Amino acid sequence: MDFSLGEELEAVRDLAREILTDRATPERLREVENSPTRVDERLWADLAAAGLLAAVLPEEDGGAGLGMAGLCVLLQEQGRQVAPVPLWPALTGALTVAAYGTRTQRSGLLPGLVDGSARPTVALEEFGPADPLKPRTAAVRDGTGWRLSGVKAVVPAPAGARQVLVTAATGDGPGVFLVRPDAPGVSREYAETTSHDMSAHLTLDGAPAEAVGPPGCGAVEHLVRNASLALAAVQAGVADGALAHAAAHLRGREQFGRPLATFQAVQHQLADCYIDIEAMRVTLWHAVDALAPPFDARAADRAALVAKWWATEGGLNTVHRVQHVHGGIGVDTDYPVHRHFLWGKQISTTLGGAGADLERLGALVTGGAVTE
Template sequence: MDFDFSDDQEQLRDAVRRWVDKGYSFDRRRAAVAAGGFDRAAYNELAELGLTALMVPEAHDGLGQGAVSAMVAMEELGRGIVLEPLAHTFIASAVLSTHAPASVQAAWLPRIASGEVLVVLAHQERSARYHLDRCQATAIANGGSHTVSGLKSVVPAGDQADAFLVPARLGGATALFLVERTAAGVQTRGYVTQDGSRAAEVRFDNAPATLVTTEGQSALELAVDTGIAATCAEAVGVMDQTLAITVDYMNQRKQFGVAIANFQALRHRVADMKMQLELARSMSYYASLKLGAEPEERRAALARAKVQLGQSMRYVGQQAVQLHGGIGVTDEYIVSHYFKKLTQMEMVFGDTLHHLGEVSARMQDTAGVFA
């Protein structure tokens, strides 16, 4: 199997890396956090780079590049711990292009590709605990139209997004709807999350909604799996930069007159960080490559990937802070923000324990050493 990236993918990586290095400094990120955790200007710049069009089909003014190119972009954005939720643009692109009727695709996909609108997934509910088959939001059909009622929690940029993908119960089964933020009956309460990004509680009270698909469970699983793959790729970028910052600090920090990078015990810990990073990278590749598999195979693969990424994120983040010492947890020093990002990402789209349960539940009777 060929794991080399194409020339177009390498050019994409270089373009995104240059933007992160030159256009998204730590000071700009801090200013965005102080302003509320979301910068529409930064999101527009991502659109100008073509990132919002990556997973939109060419028939709808997109680039149709697929999951691997999205993975490349997310890795580079992770290096800069970029706040804007590009992963949700990939989710919306994948779900609408796969499940939405032609009229909905024509109305929304070109605008998603251009960056004109930001559509995010609003699926989490307080009692669901990561389980996708638990949904209390309800929908009512009235002739050819629908309304949605319910409360969705921790919706990324929920009070800034232009529309939401909302799962709700319709006639005893889960359907997926698209609801505009400015629609009647939509209320949002925004806040800054632990890693500095923005989220919101979104309440729908008989809000007018566009039906995307009655196969809501299937569409929701695709949405979450796409989000997991994007999160895994972003986490690899975050960990890669976290390790680089830590190594640079160890080469500068001196104790007993020598750089602490010379101490064998600390070098071993850095080697373990590198090992966890590479394990995570391989599973991120695995996750993106499996997005095109059959649903049951895809779901199992993405759960495995999230388990490894969760373990790696926790280890790399904690070791980075410990190797830095006290400065590693100060708000003024950048590595503390990488640590907070890794800590929060471990819980996105299901934490490690949840996905460990998912992996266990999907093991076949023949699984194990003695199969």
């Protein structure tokens, strides 16, 4: 199977790499980490101005139609630079609205994302051992709308989000709902994550909401699947960036009159990193390819879980090894490679860790129901 990028995806990769490398400097990262929102709004505006946010959206919504393939290319470049912009929650949410939303929902949300003036975020996780496909937050009908009650944990990048895509349970199956963060019945508690991002625990008490497609239509599966792939793509970039730091460090340091890179034990560590990263790339692009027609929901979910497991397990192993080969410098919280370690750790627990991924994959392989 050929996973080489086509001309359009190569253009996205090259432009994203140029912008992110230029803007996401260690000095700028330090500045953003000390800001109230932890989001680099200048970089977000630059990505929008370059057309990179619009690239993933359908052409009828003002985009270039590159979909998840374009998003994964963009996210890998973000991960390499650990750039603090909320790409994965905003764009996976937008793709679900583009796929299942009404014309009014699409026209109200997507143009703002194209020009960078507005963005959504997603609320997929809850406290306790919870499958993101089986939310405990409840949605009940209220006339032509809905009312949501429950608690959503670690909602990413709440600052600047105009809408939150919330997953909730109904009598007709799980659904995705649009909730305004300033709506009655919505409260939030801010919480800093391992990666220094700012998240929010969202409490919903009869909050008004709009359904994105009818409950049980497959919107939840679509959103969770795309979020899993997006996280895998970011993690692949994080691991690759960490390995690049390790290679540069080991080439420039000597012990006993020899470069550290020539020691066999160190070479074995980096070889293991390389193997894990290649496995992450292969499983990621296999999962992206599974989204193409003819679409099979079970095969796509299975591929997405395999990619997420490799990103969780292989990504975490890579950032651990890279930090180890840096020695004492690696634990300096201001040293660049430490940010890759923190991002790798955070991503490895988002939407469940490796054990949860294997449990969901096992259920799917042995006949668990998939609706789309």
